[in-house]
Amino acid sequence: MHEPHPLFVRRLSRGQLMVLDLLAGLAFSLLFLTAVTNATGVPPWARLVIPFALGLPLALRRSWPMPIFCLTLALAILAVLLGAVTFAYVSPAYALYVVALADIGGARVPTTAIAGLTLVTLGGLVMAGGVRQTGEPTWTTHLDVPLIGIAALGGAWTVGRAVRERRVYAARDADRLAEQAVTEERLRIARELHDVVAHSVGLIAVKAGVANHVMSTKPEEAQDALRVIETASRSALVEMRHLLGVLRSAEVPDLGPAPGLSGLAGLAEQAKMAGVDVDLDVRLGSEGNRLPEGVELSVYRIVQEALTNVVKHAAPARCRVTLVADEREVRIEVMDDGPGRRVIPVEAAGHGLIGMRERIMMYGGEFEARGIPGQGFRVVARLPYVHTSPGGAS
Incomplete structure (x- = not known):
């Protein structure tokens, strides 16, 4: 050219x-x-x-x-x-x-x-x-x-x-x-910071509360809670350092793979350590069907935030995470059977639901989060996307 x-x-x-x-x-x-x-x-x-x-x-x-x-x-x-x-x-x-x-x-x-x-x-x-014409005035x-x-x-x-x-x-x-780009980037950074920190900090807060209550009566359980706090805090520190390093660097960062569907099992395990028994059901449809990387990251963050809310507001509880993907969209449902009361008090409304809604609106999807009387809390999300296969886009 x-x-x-x-x-x-x-x-x-x-x-x-x-x-x-x-x-x-x-x-x-x-x-x-x-x-x-x-x-x-x-x-x-x-x-x-x-x-x-x-x-x-x-x-x-x-x-x-x-x-x-x-x-x-x-x-x-x-x-x-x-x-x-x-x-x-x-x-x-x-x-x-x-x-x-x-x-x-x-x-x-x-x-x-x-x-x-x-x-x-x-x-x-x-x-x-x-x-x-001829004969016109001279002027x-x-x-x-x-x-x-x-x-x-x-x-x-x-x-x-x-x-x-x-x-x-x-x-x-x-x-x-330029102003719009700055605003969008600010929201993106705020959303990523919230997603990275909220899950680990929520787990730490729950386990710290447990350790404080059982320290004198059940020292073994308090010790287990402290181990969870140590693991979660180290994980949050590593993620924060990585994110801040990317923001401070003027060069193109050497990024690892973004969190995706393979990390959902880890989220379920972390929630289990906080007292939430997670039943994970992932159905990807036809063989070879895979999600775009951006959609996988959004699915991971939505499930992460939903489980964080269950840990903070409903633990101990049982929770079912259902993820169904076909060639056009991904449907996510996170439903718990918690008592509907907050385990740790919150002085102001958080940004978790706002962040989930923003991620879904980026893809023109649908989002619903509401309590079900006598059945706990339910989060439903739908993300449309263009299907891709290992051989290319269709």
């Missing part, structure tokens, strides 16, 4: 743009010089001064937009009145483009009206050129020159304002997209 030249993809510097303006001014000067050589009744000195006076100042149009425009406009009117150059208005039109681009007096100038006037003038010139034969000047100046102003508005809109859109 042919790579574009850097000159055409990067923004030119101010100095480079001024060089281009100088070249354009020289080109205008040579064009005006050619036109003025055939003019009669023009003093010899004017035949040399007028062309270069109309062209060379254009090299400074970016430094002094309004003065250069006024100078070239006055010279253009003089050139037309002397009959030296009939199309001299292209010079002030070239300068007026930068005036419009720099928004000098733009708020006070009705751009829409100018654009309309330009179109009407061009239309009138085209129609008048096709129906010109009408020269009316096309100022009309062309009006059209040129109006067109330059309109194009300059349109380019400025497009740049302003593009800058606002870029700021909006």
Whole structure:
């Protein structure tokens, strides 16, 4: 594939743009010089001064937009009145483009009206050129020159304002997209931090409460609880260090595989250590069917958060986790038979259910979490996805 030249993809510097303006001014000067050589009744000195006076100042149009425009406009009117150059208005039109681009007096100038006037003038010139007749008044034969000047100046102003508005809109859109990206990344990091920490911390809190209550009466059970706390805290510390290392690194991190369906058994085992007996039922459908990595991570985090809530609010209890995947979607159900009371008090609502809902909404799925009177709590999620097989996507 042919790579574009850097000159055409990067923004030119101010100095480079001024060089281009100088070249354009020289080109205008040579064009005006050619036109003025055939003019009669023009003093010899004017035949040399007028062309270069109309062209060379254009090299400074970016430094002094309004003065250069006024100078070239006055010279253009003089050139037309002397009959030296009939199309001299292209010079002030070239300068007026930068005036419009720099928004000098733009708020006070009705751009829409100018654009309309330009179109009407061009239309009138085209129609008048096709129906010109003999015997017309003398003044009408020269009316096309100022009309062309009006059209040129109006067109330059309109194009300059349109380019400025497009740049302003593009800058606002870029700021909006950047702000949206920052917000989404912040939510993603917050969600990952919550998912990494909440499960282990919830397990630690439950086991710490157990150890505190049975320390004097059942030291063996308290010792088992402390072992669970040690294991969970070490695991949480490793995950936190890994996540913070990724966030701090400016290089592409060497990441291991993301948690997926293979980690569900580990979640069930950790919940069992906290007093929740988990019955795990995973059905992946046809042979060779596998889930996309992002879907697997979302399924893992949803089950992790659901089990964390069971540990925090219902332990000891029994819990059934059912996961059914076909070629179009994954359905998750986590249901416990807990007493419906909170084991550890919570002063404020957590973000677990919010995080689960956000993950599911990313895939356009459905989510429901509610208590069932006399039967515990039930979490149901559905994640649509595009089926992939080991041989490729279908």
